[in-house]
Amino acid sequence: MNKKGFTLIELMVVVLIISIIAALVGPTIFKKIGKSKRVAAKAQIEMFGTALDGYRLDNDEYPSTEQGLAALTGKPTVSPIPKHWEEPYLKKEIPLDPWGNSYVYVSPGQTNPTTYDLLSYGADGKEGGEKETDAEDIVSWK
Numbered sequence: 001m002n003k004k005g006f007t008l009i010e011l012m013v014v015v016l017i018i019s020i021i022a023a024l025v026g027p028t029i030f031k032k033i034g035k036s037k038r039v040a041a042k043a044q045i046e047m048f049g050t051a052l053d054g055y056r057l058d059n060d061e062y063p064s065t066e067q068g069l070a071a072l073t074g075k076p077t078v079s080p081i082p083k084h085w086e087e088p089y090l091k092k093e094i095p096l097d098p099w100g101n102s103y104v105y106v107s108p109g110q111t112n113p114t115t116y117d118l119l120s121y122g123a124d125g126k127e128g129g130e131k132e133t134d135a136e137d138i139v140s141w142k
Helices: 008-059
Strands: 104-106 117-120
Touching (some): 008 117
16 A cells, blocks of 8 residues: 655655745845834824924924924914914824834924924834834934
């Protein structure tokens, strides 16, 4: 009687090949995911910048740090109350950054004293980080 099937060695070879492919491809895929999150954070920061510029054109100044980015979706109730606040400058609520953290908004900015600083601390949620990694800070002034 002729039984057909795979031997243990054949199965181990297949598992080894799959492991090698995963080891080679895996880091590349994860690097691309990290890069796409940085690109998404930069795009959101630019979108906020456009809305903040519209706010400044109407009200002669950027929202204060205390008013924050929330001033773009609803009229601020914290001083200084804008006299010419128009319809919401952003139609949707302020999203979290791609890593699930809040964006940091400071006005006047420490880096940009005449405007504002807007940034995401990246995956680690802390200031600083290595360049070109998820831990890198994404900032409005670069």
